[in-house]
Amino acid sequence: MMSFSKVRVATFNVALDRARPGQLAADLVAGHRQPRNIARIVQHIRPDVLLLNEFDHDGESRDDHHLRRFCADYLAVGERGIEYPYRYLVPTNTGLLAPVALHGAGIPTLPGDGLGFGAFHGQYGFAVLSRFPLLFDRMRSFQSFLWRDMPGARLPMTESGSYYGAEALAVLPLSSKNHLDLPVRLPNGRVLHLLACHPAPPIDEGPERRNSCRNHDELRLWHDYVRPGRGDYLVDDAGNRGGLDPESDFVILGDLNADPQDGDGFRAGIQALLADTALNRRVALGRLRPASRGGFALRGMSSRRGSPRFWTHSQGLRLDYVLPGRSLQALASGVYWQAPGETDGELFWNRRGWPERKASSDHRLVWVDIAL
Numbered sequence: 001m002m003s004f005s006k007v008r009v010a011t012f013n014v015a016l017d018r019a020r021p022g023q024l025a026a027d028l029v030a031g032h033r034q035p036r037n038i039a040r041i042v043q044h045i046r047p048d049v050l051l052l053n054e055f056d057h058d059g060e061s062r063d064d065h066h067l068r069r070f071c072a073d074y075l076a077v078g079e080r081g082i083e084y085p086y087r088y089l090v091p092t093n094t095g096l097l098a099p100v101a102l103h104g105a106g107i108p109t110l111p112g113d114g115l116g117f118g119a120f121h122g123q124y125g126f127a128v129l130s131r132f133p134l135l136f137d138r139m140r141s142f143q144s145f146l147w148r149d150m151p152g153a154r155l156p157m158t159e160s161g162s163y164y165g166a167e168a169l170a171v172l173p174l175s176s177k178n179h180l181d182l183p184v185r186l187p188n189g190r191v192l193h194l195l196a197c198h199p200a201p202p203i204d205e206g207p208e209r210r211n212s213c214r215n216h217d218e219l220r221l222w223h224d225y226v227r228p229g230r231g232d233y234l235v236d237d238a239g240n241r242g243g244l245d246p247e248s249d250f251v252i253l254g255d256l257n258a259d260p261q262d263g264d265g266f267r268a269g270i271q272a273l274l275a276d277t278a279l280n281r282r283v284a285l286g287r288l289r290p291a292s293r294g295g296f297a298l299r300g301m302s303s304r305r306g307s308p309r310f311w312t313h314s315q316g317l318r319l320d321y322v323l324p325g326r327s328l329q330a331l332a333s334g335v336y337w338q339a340p341g342e343t344d345g346e347l348f349w350n351r352r353g354w355p356e357r358k359a360s361s362d363h364r365l366v367w368v369d370i371a372l
Contacts, residue, residue, distance in 0.1 A: 004187040006331055006369045007132075009322050010047035013198075013255040013363035014038050017054045021120045024056040025066035028073070037347050037360040039074035043082055044344065045336050045367055049184055050084070050129045053198045053255040053320075053363075059096060059121030061089035067127055075129075084129035086184075088136075090196070091143055092125040092177045094118030100167045116176035117200065126198055126254070128182055135183040135191065140236040142221065147174040147214070151233055154217050154266075156210040163208040176200040176214060179221055181236075181244070188372045192328075193250040195222050201257040202265030209266075215257055216269040222252050223273045226325065251370070252279075252323040255363060259317040261306040273323075280324040283368055288330050290322065290366045294337025294348060298355070310335070314348075314355035314362045322368040329371040337364045 016035065018024045028035055042050065057067070067089055076083045095118030101108045111119045118124055128134065147153055148169040156163035164172060180196045199218035205211045224230040224243060231243020244250060258270035274284040282288040295308030301316040312320040312335055324330055340349040348364075350356040 004048075004372055006371050007049065007186055007192070008045070008047045008367055008369050009049045009192075009194075009251055009253065009324075010045060010365055010367035011051040011053065011253040011255065011320050011322055012038070012042070012365040013053035013320060013361055015054050015357060015361035015363065016052075016056060017124050018056050019119065021056070021058075021122065025069075028066050028069050034358060034360060035070060035074050039070075039077075040344070041336055041347060041360060041365055042075055043078070043080040045334075045365055046080075046082055047365075047367055048131045049192075049194065051194070051196050051253050052127045052129065054124050055089075055127045057089045057092075057122045057125045057127070059092055059094070059125065061091050064089045071129065084131060086130040086132065086134045088128045088134055088182065090126050090128065090178050090180050091141070092116060092122060093143060093173055093175060094124045094177050095121040097121075098168070098171055100171060102164065102168045102172060115171070115173055124177065124198070126177065126196065128180075128194065128196065130184055132187065133185045135185055138183045138191075140181040140238070140240065142175055142179040142234065142236055143173060144237050145174050145179075145221075145235060146170075147172050147217065149233070149235075150174060150217055150220070154213045156208040156213045158208050163210055174214070174217055174221060176218065179218070181225075186372060190249060190372065192370075193244060193248050195225065195244075195250055195252045197222065197254045197256070199254075199257050202263065212265045216266045219256060219258060219269040219273055223269075223276065226250060226252070226278050227276070248325075249327050250325045251328070251368075253321060255320050257319055259306060259319060261318075262304050263317050263319075278326060280326050280328055280330050283330045283333060284323055288333050288368075290333040290335045290368065292335035292337040292364070294335070294339050294364070297339045297349070297353065311337075312364045312366055314357065320363055320366045322366050324368060324370055331369040331371050333366075333368040335364050335366050
């Protein structure tokens, strides 16, 4: 039996989104370069628990055959193959057509009238992989929680009033994909709550800032969830009310689409989350903040205020996070991003030394080691 002194938790936006349903599954059968390179990155870092953002699926998580193929034919192969016996495709709002037009009158159409932006149900979905048992009987999700039901919600406004009409607000969930609390049983018997999400990016919006507003409040959902008493208003998809038990160990993880110093969104939300004493401060803002040297190779980013050490995206932003709660002892962390010319540099850069999304992803894998 293997003994563990630590558990490595990671998040990776793998950019395995495709233009059509079923296209990712076909690409995996064909052995495309991108998923092979993504597998090389995962095999190198070897996380025990891994969140995959932007992994297309059927939207309802009924059919996970291509996730199983990715695990068996990509992650588990070769000398450094790694197996994930526990897996979960997470139901998502992306591409789930709203029953009413969200942005005015007329017949609702995708992608704009999806409960989460997507050309088909399941586009930009996410999945969880684990070497340890996932406790589905204790899982909670907030896929259906309505945005309007958050007290003090930052709903987008125009000069004439609410950007969304009453019919739209009656069906529009806060979560653009899902907010998932999935507990995992660690080797020492301890239970770790994985608080996973992928908020809307603060782009493609008008002066109402609808996506920035949604991103802000999607971050606030987890922020309220982990603070005693602040999440009492939350009702999960099974009808259970309240936030996380104050005695629970947790880690917030995912592509949060929010940089505390740069980017287009409202920075107050991510700044408040990172500064909260409910989190392990050394990882959120201190010397164990995940870092790499790869970001220093980017050119033309002089207008960015944040340090390249902490960037997780090829446009010079810190967007991807693994944030343990304060009850957890962090041992080490990192962002896997090699510079051009270094070993595995071809996983991130083209021959001209510029970031290459098709090589793997425009995001970088972020990991944190937690003591058991």
